[in-house]
Amino acid sequence: MGAYSFHVENVQICVVMVGLPARGKSLIAQKIVRYLTWLSVKAKCFNVGNYRRIETAHPTADFFDVNNSEGERLRKMAAEAATADMFRWFDQEKGVVAILDATNTTKARRDWVLNLCRKRNIEPLFVESWCDDEDLILQNIIDVKTTSPDYVGQDPEQAALDFRNRIRNYEKVYETISERELTYVKLINVGSQVIINRIQSYLESRIVYYLMNLHIKPRCIWLSRHGESVFNVEGKIGGDSDLSPRGREYARQLPGLTKSSVGDQPLTVWTSTLKRTQQTAKYLPYRQLTWKALDELDGGQCDGLTYEEIEERYPEDFAARDADKYEYRYPGGESYRDVVIRLEPIIMELERQENIMIVTHQAVLRCIYAYFMNVPQDQSPWMEVPLHTLIKLEPKAYGTEVTRIKANIPAVSTYREKGQSALKK
Ligand SMILES: O=P(O)(O)OC[C@H]1O[C@@](CO)(OP(=O)(O)O)[C@@H](O)[C@@H]1O
Numbered sequence: 470m471g472a473y474s475f476h477v478e479n480v481q482i483c484v485v486m487v488g489l490p491a492r493g494k495s496l497i498a499q500k501i502v503r504y505l506t507w508l509s510v511k512a513k514c515f516n517v518g519n520y521r522r523i524e525t526a527h528p529t530a531d532f533f534d535v536n537n538s539e540g541e542r543l544r545k546m547a548a549e550a551a552t553a554d555m556f557r558w559f560d561q562e563k564g565v566v567a568i569l570d571a572t573n574t575t576k577a578r579r580d581w582v583l584n585l586c587r588k589r590n591i592e593p594l595f596v597e598s599w600c601d602d603e604d605l606i607l608q609n610i611i612d613v614k615t616t617s618p619d620y621v622g623q624d625p626e627q628a629a630l631d632f633r634n635r636i637r638n639y640e641k642v643y644e645t646i647s648e649r650e651l652t653y654v655k656l657i658n659v660g661s662q663v664i665i666n667r668i669q670s671y672l673e674s675r676i677v678y679y680l681m682n683l684h685i686k687p688r689c690i691w692l693s694r695h696g697e698s699v700f701n702v703e704g705k706i707g708g709d710s711d712l713s714p715r716g717r718e719y720a721r722q723l724p725g726l727t728k729s730s731v732g733d734q735p736l737t738v739w740t741s742t743l744k745r746t747q748q749t750a751k752y753l754p755y756r757q758l759t760w761k762a763l764d765e766l767d768g769g770q771c772d773g774l775t776y777e778e779i780e781e782r783y784p785e786d787f788a789a790r791d792a793d794k795y796e797y798r799y800p801g802g803e804s805y806r807d808v809v810i811r812l813e814p815i816i817m818e819l820e821r822q823e824n825i826m827i828v829t830h831q832a833v834l835r836c837i838y839a840y841f842m843n844v845p846q847d848q849s850p851w852m853e854v855p856l857h858t859l860i861k862l863e864p865k866a867y868g869t870e871v872t873r874i875k876a877n878i879p880a881v882s883t884y885r886e887k888g889q890s891a892l893k894k
Contacts, residue, residue, distance in 0.1 A: 480670045481559050483586050484568045485579065487597035487646060489639050490632070491609035493659060493685065494598050496866055498568040504816070507809065507840045508674070511564050515555045517571035518619075521547035527619055530634030535642050544753045548578070552585055559570040559591060566672070567591075572877065574643045583651070594673050595653035596680065597646050602658045605685070606670055612866040660684035682820045689732065690819065690841070691826040691836050692860040695745040696720050704881075706779075707765060707772035712748045715878055718859045722876050727753060727826065728860050728875055736824045739763060741816075746828045753826070762811050765830035769802025776891035791887060793849035805850045809836050816840055831883060838862075841869045851887055856880035 484501060486494040498514045498767035505512035524543050525532060532540040533608030548571060558564045569683040573579055577594065600606060610632055614620050620628035624700060646653050647861040654677050655664040663681050668674050700708045727736070736755045740746040741763035750757060771779050771786070780787040812833065819825060819837075827837065831854055839849035841862050854860075857880045861872040885891060 477673060478670055480592055480672060481590070482566045482592045482594055482670070482673060482676070483555070483582070484566060484676065485573055485582050485593055485595045486568065486570050487573045487579070487595055487653075489574065489601060489643060490572065490636050491606050491613055492600045493605075493609055493866075495570055495649045496574075496685075497659075497680070497683070498570040498597065500683065501566070501568055501676060501679070501708070503667065503840070503843050505676075507567055507816075508813065509806070509809075509846070510566060511562070512566040512568070513555075513564055514568040514570050515551045515558075517544075517547050518552075522618060523547075523550075527621075527623075530631050530638060533635045533638040535638065548581075550694050552582065556585070556589060556591075559589070564588060566676070568686050572639060574639055576644050576648065579646070579648070579651070592670060592673065593652065594668075594676065595646055595651050597653065597655045598659065599645060600659065605821045607660065609866070616867055637682065644648070654680055656680060656683075656814060660686075679817065679820070682817055684821070686823060686866070687729075687733050688823040690824075690862045690864075691727065691736075692837060692862065693723070693749070693826070693828050693858070694831055694834055694854060694856050695743075695749040695828060696723075697856050698745040700773075701881055701883055704775040704777070704883075705773055706776070707768035708746065709743050713746055715747070715857075715880055716749070718878050719876055719880075720751055721876065723749065723859075724752050724754060725774055726874060726876055730859065730861055730872075731824065731826075734824055735824055736826065737822065738826045740828045741765065741830065741833070743830070744787040746830070750828045755826070760815065762815050763827065763829045763833055764809050766832035767799065767802035769799035776885055777893070780891045787891075794887070795846040805832065805836065805846075808832055809839075812840075834860075841844070842871070853884050856865065856883070 470791060474494065486498055488494050495516065502514050521544060524546070530539055534540065545623070551569065555569060557566045558567060567778045569582065573582065583593055610629055614625060614628040614632050649666070652667045652669060652673065657663070660683060665677055668677055695712070696719035697711050697713045698716055699710040702713050738750050738753050738755050738757045740750045740757060740759055742759055742761050743764055771783070786800070797803045798807060815837070832850070834854050835849050835852050838852065844852065857876045857878045859874040861874065863870040
């Protein structure tokens with residue numbers, strides 16, 4: 470099977486995070502891992518803090534004072550343990566992109582990482598998050614002190630105070646990246662200014678492009694399948710049929726349902742080029758855009774057939790799809806992997822935008838949802854996404870929150886379980 474891979478070169482990259490505490494480094498690191506994993510690029514984050522916590526679970530700010538030699542020693546040990554694991558992962562598990570999530574705020578520390586990478590032929594890409602926006606920092610401090618394992622069970626006020634002192638200790642030695650020979654991206658107040666230097670490989674440039682599109686303004690994404698279609702009622706896949714009467718009722722109710730969740734905020738609606746999504750979005754009083762990339766997974770020679778007919782006519786294909794639904798490509802059509810690759814520009818644009826509603830199809834919705842919710846490839850094609858249900862995704866600092874809003878309009882189920890024959894016995 471000619472599976473297209475996003476990773477075309479034989480490079481291994483170490484993304485080295487740089488920046489003071491509470492600058493969103495871990496969030497950025499996790500987003501890079503999620504994005505690359507979604508594109509089937511093997512990526513993993515190595516958080517030095519987790520290694521440091523093995524020895525020192527609840528340090529106070531003094532631990533991070535440069536004059537505290539015991540603190541320095543333990544912090545260096547943690548960095549050594551994290552990088553050792555990281556290089557083992559590159560070697561033994563053929564990892565492609567590792568993220569070294571630590572402050573790396575001094576030139577000396579960066580030189581150390583740089584040399585380790587060079588010895589092993591790993592490309593270091595430094596990503597600095599530089600931020601002087603007090604509101605952003607404050608928000609981050611609140612998030613960190615409420616979620617960090619360093620402060621579990623502690624008084625929040627006390628934790629915030631200690632955390633501020635920790636930041637002060639780092640500020641004393643912080644040197645922003647100015648090394649001209651380094652490959653780096655400097656993100657200034659996430660999304661407002663980006664400085665890039667000496668980007669080399671294709672994969673690096675993709676990571677940089679992704680980082681350039683990120684913003685952290687609060688916003689939501691709403692996902693909906695089109696209303697029930699005539700083909701859905703007949704159990705046929707693909708095609709370009711109209712909505713059924715119940716599907717049309719969903720279209721009529723969708724503006725009210727949307728308003729109840731979106732309120733008066735601005736919204737843009739994206740649909741596919743197929744009639745059933747456009748008929749569904751018809752009454753939504755917002756700006757609308759049509760994307761070919763949002764069209765349903767192409768069923769190729771099976772387009773217009775029912776699952777039962779497919780199983781009868783092409784039993785081997787039916788079984789092959791069941792065995793590996795993500796990779797299986799319909800003859801003359803697409804696989805889930807193909808859909809993910811064509812959705813990549815949609816994800817990039819979604820990162821750039823604020824409130825967006827996407828009215829699309831079962832397979833496409835599964836792929837988009839998998840990106841936000843980090844769903845593994847062996848599960849994403851099997852997720853249940855019922856008709857006549859609006860899904861709200863709310864990206865937060867530590868994951869995405871999901872709310873499902875059901876319209877009270879019955880619809881057929883287009884769900885078929887793994888291993889379940891479509892043939893009537
Ligand atoms: O990958 P599976 O589970 O077959 O789901 C995709 C199928 O969902 C369907 C409905 O059965 O989507 P849609 O309702 O958007 O038309 C088919 O067109 C499409 O082939």
